[in-house]
Amino acid sequence: MGTSATAVRESFQTEDLSIFYGTYEAVKGISLPFAENTVTALIGPSGCGKSTFLRSLNRMNDEISGSTTKGSIWIDGVDINASGTDVIKLRQKIGMVWQKPNPFYKSIYDNIAFGPKYHGVKGKKALDEIVESSLRKAALWDEVKDRLKDSALALSGGQQQRLCIARALSVNPQILLLDEPASALDPVSTGKVEELIKELKEELRIVIVTHNMQQAARISDYTAYFYLGSLVEYDKTDKVFTNPENQMTQEYIMGRFG
Amino acid sequence: MKPRTVNKIATSLIVFFALLIVAILVGLLGYILFRGLSHISWDFLFSAPQKIRAGGGIGPQLFNSLFLLVLTLIITVPLGLGAGIYMAEYARPGKITGFIRLIVEVLSSFPSIVVGLFGLLLIVNYFNLGFSLISGALALTVFNLPLMVRITEQAFRSVPKQQKEAGFALGLSKWKIVTSVLFPVALPTIITGTILSAGRVFGEAAALMFTAGMSSPRLDFTNWNPLSPNSPLNPFRPAETLAVHIWKVNSEGIAPDAAQIAAGASAVLVIMVLIFNLAARYFGRFIYRKLTASKRMN
Amino acid sequence: MKLKNSRIEKHHIEDFVGRTYMSFCVLLLITIIVSMVYFVASKGISTFTSGDVSVTDFLFGTKWSPEADTPSFGAFPFITGSFLVTLLAALIASPLSLCAALFMTEIVPGWGKKLLQPVIELLAGIPSVVYGFIGLSVIVPFLRNNLPGQGIGVAAGALVLSVMILPTITSVAADALASLPQNLKESSYALGATRWQTISRVIIPTTFPAIMTGIVLGMARAFGEALAVQMVIGNAPFVPKSLFESASTLTSVITLGMGNTTMGSAHNNALWSMALVLMLMTFVFVFFVRLLERRNKI
Numbered sequence: 101m102g103t104s105a106t107a108v109r110e111s112f113q114t115e116d117l118s119i120f121y122g123t124y125e126a127v128k129g130i131s132l133p134f135a136e137n138t139v140t141a142l143i144g145p146s147g148c149g150k151s152t153f154l155r156s157l158n159r160m161n162d163e164i165s166g167s168t169t170k171g172s173i174w175i176d177g178v179d180i181n182a183s184g185t186d187v188i189k190l191r192q193k194i195g196m197v198w199q200k201p202n203p204f205y206k207s208i209y210d211n212i213a214f215g216p217k218y219h220g221v222k223g224k225k226a227l228d229e230i231v232e233s234s235l236r237k238a239a240l241w242d243e244v245k246d247r248l249k250d251s252a253l254a255l256s257g258g259q260q261q262r263l264c265i266a267r268a269l270s271v272n273p274q275i276l277l278l279d280e281p282a283s284a285l286d287p288v289s290t291g292k293v294e295e296l297i298k299e300l301k302e303e304l305r306i307v308i309v310t311h312n313m314q315q316a317a318r319i320s321d322y323t324a325y326f327y328l329g330s331l332v333e334y335d336k337t338d339k340v341f342t343n344p345e346n347q348m349t350q351e352y353i354m355g356r357f358g
Numbered sequence: 359m360k361p362r363t364v365n366k367i368a369t370s371l372i373v374f375f376a377l378l379i380v381a382i383l384v385g386l387l388g389y390i391l392f393r394g395l396s397h398i399s400w401d402f403l404f405s406a407p408q409k410i411r412a413g414g415g416i417g418p419q420l421f422n423s424l425f426l427l428v429l430t431l432i433i434t435v436p437l438g439l440g441a442g443i444y445m446a447e448y449a450r451p452g453k454i455t456g457f458i459r460l461i462v463e464v465l466s467s468f469p470s471i472v473v474g475l476f477g478l479l480l481i482v483n484y485f486n487l488g489f490s491l492i493s494g495a496l497a498l499t500v501f502n503l504p505l506m507v508r509i510t511e512q513a514f515r516s517v518p519k520q521q522k523e524a525g526f527a528l529g530l531s532k533w534k535i536v537t538s539v540l541f542p543v544a545l546p547t548i549i550t551g552t553i554l555s556a557g558r559v560f561g562e563a564a565a566l567m568f569t570a571g572m573s574s575p576r577l578d579f580t581n582w583n584p585l586s587p588n589s590p591l592n593p594f595r596p597a598e599t600l601a602v603h604i605w606k607v608n609s610e611g612i613a614p615d616a617a618q619i620a621a622g623a624s625a626v627l628v629i630m631v632l633i634f635n636l637a638a639r640y641f642g643r644f645i646y647r648k649l650t651a652s653k654r655m656n
Numbered sequence: 657m658k659l660k661n662s663r664i665e666k667h668h669i670e671d672f673v674g675r676t677y678m679s680f681c682v683l684l685l686i687t688i689i690v691s692m693v694y695f696v697a698s699k700g701i702s703t704f705t706s707g708d709v710s711v712t713d714f715l716f717g718t719k720w721s722p723e724a725d726t727p728s729f730g731a732f733p734f735i736t737g738s739f740l741v742t743l744l745a746a747l748i749a750s751p752l753s754l755c756a757a758l759f760m761t762e763i764v765p766g767w768g769k770k771l772l773q774p775v776i777e778l779l780a781g782i783p784s785v786v787y788g789f790i791g792l793s794v795i796v797p798f799l800r801n802n803l804p805g806q807g808i809g810v811a812a813g814a815l816v817l818s819v820m821i822l823p824t825i826t827s828v829a830a831d832a833l834a835s836l837p838q839n840l841k842e843s844s845y846a847l848g849a850t851r852w853q854t855i856s857r858v859i860i861p862t863t864f865p866a867i868m869t870g871i872v873l874g875m876a877r878a879f880g881e882a883l884a885v886q887m888v889i890g891n892a893p894f895v896p897k898s899l900f901e902s903a904s905t906l907t908s909v910i911t912l913g914m915g916n917t918t919m920g921s922a923h924n925n926a927l928w929s930m931a932l933v934l935m936l937m938t939f940v941f942v943f944f945v946r947l948l949e950r951r952n953k954i
Contacts, residue, residue, distance in 0.1 A: 362850060382819060
């Protein structure tokens, strides 16, 4: 096992985090650190709780009635899972991208500008700059710069997904949560998204849920293996993939490789 | 009999009855338009009705119907949106939500004549608004509100839930998500539904006989001061609508051309309903394209 | 990072405004229905509390002479009339609607739906006074010329109503049929069953509660419909001895009487009691719909 509740806290980590749907415990007391400028991959078979865990990190589970989250999520010494947290402000700091691209039914420009405008950025020039820089970071700028007023829905699936990443980046998050961001994409788009993730970690922390072992091996620095709501193994990705401590982890990874 | 023979007979019967329904509609529309169109002229559409002599028109009634519709929608749409959004986005499953749902269902099943009586008792008499446009509009609000709530709720429910998640993840308030992310997506459906409900309101008579009244003062269409008693815009004057007029002409009309007037007015009413139906389809698509800025639907 | 929920932020204000607005709409909705039930009920029972008439005399008395020197307020003829036209209309409309729904979903799912969907929507959109007008100028003369009686009467009322409730039953039934899982039908066809065998032994039994829901909703509409029936039924205050005899319904008596009686008179109160019966029947219809929906879920 990796670092559980250590004396020195990472600036972003969970501590004994459990998530319940009614009385069913979907995630069982997980403590995980997320170091700066790293990509952490969450792997495990379907239904192992990794997506639920991911969604709890920006408290999206709050929106599901009947779900309760126990334990702590520490960000810069503050437990954001405690009551009294301004969830809306919190989510501004933690971006999220899903499996299926979900651009707003708006123009490409408005998809990006919408968040910053809401959070108080004023003036066309400032917004133009944010739109351009976000789209550049998401490696989409060159493809769409001439048709920013077109509907986002007219883009291809891969472009839509990068647009969603750009949208998440537009409000300057410190953390980016990715829930199988490439599983609905073709190989070329997947490659682009993976490249993007490697570049983005220079600026922020990334937590990614993936079913694709090769992908996890390619892009992540740390890997956590989940099984039935528990954390089975957590370590540097190299270590987990070459010399896992737990038999189950090895079988899962091998099974997927084979 | 062999199953195959039975199958053939049954299928033929089903097709026959289905086509019979089409024939009924074609017959209805054909009859109304055939009987009515010949009587429709500019004069008929814009002049005032006559009690005893022939040659009366439906001008004030047509105006009343349209004005009443506008008043009703002004009241109903914001109320229906609020309650519908609550039902779709905020109400958590439980006893209270179940109760509100039951209320909407019951309210939408009330006979319109009972709605009219309620209006007579509470709005006309108790609030002392008399037989007036405003009484009629309030009664029609009661009549139309449950439908509006249902339209809004369904429209919001049909928005993909990933849209909401995207809004949350950007740090938007829930109300901002509802108004700026979900509402534009739901709007085409809401507009289509609203226009269709407008057609229903336009043709309603039973709820209006005892609220908006069965008479119309001599209107002066050059006087647009809403406070003047013979101004068309005065919301406190009685206002017989087109649908009520058709009923009255049929039941107690004594003008020699009562039958033709009923036919002409029915044709106008049906044409309006047809226009509402077509407009609902067209506007829904148009607004969808406009708001999503998309060149193609997907 | 400042994440404490202490300061009042923009999003707090937005959510507060949104919630206040929605609460207002929902509370208004609840107020409307509660006051409606209260006012109609309290007015409706005044007939009985004032001691003019007993409940049994009202419900089962066959003599209606409200303006006589010794008035009697037997509403039995009207209650019978209402049930009679409603049941007859459902009897005529149900098979037709079922055929239309089968046509749209089973026989020719593609263009069958394209053809019938707008037909159904337009039939639903035609105002009830127009149905009354058509009844008066087509159905009544037809009955008068071909069958005994004056044309006006229960049969004419039932025919008009049956067309009016066709769209309700058809759309509910078509929705139910369309939502049937595909493999259910396929397994029946795989066993070598003909289409009719599949329809009669698999499709209809499975969707029966939903089809019944449509029929009950249609009956609720027929029971509460006022003007179209009033125009063709003849309005005689007797229990009809044949289908071609003039009769009355609760709604038709209210329609004709409410304008000609003074509030608070015994006659007027009796009309309100009939409105109360209409309202209670609405509850009964909604209850049955709920019951059927619950069965449908299992």
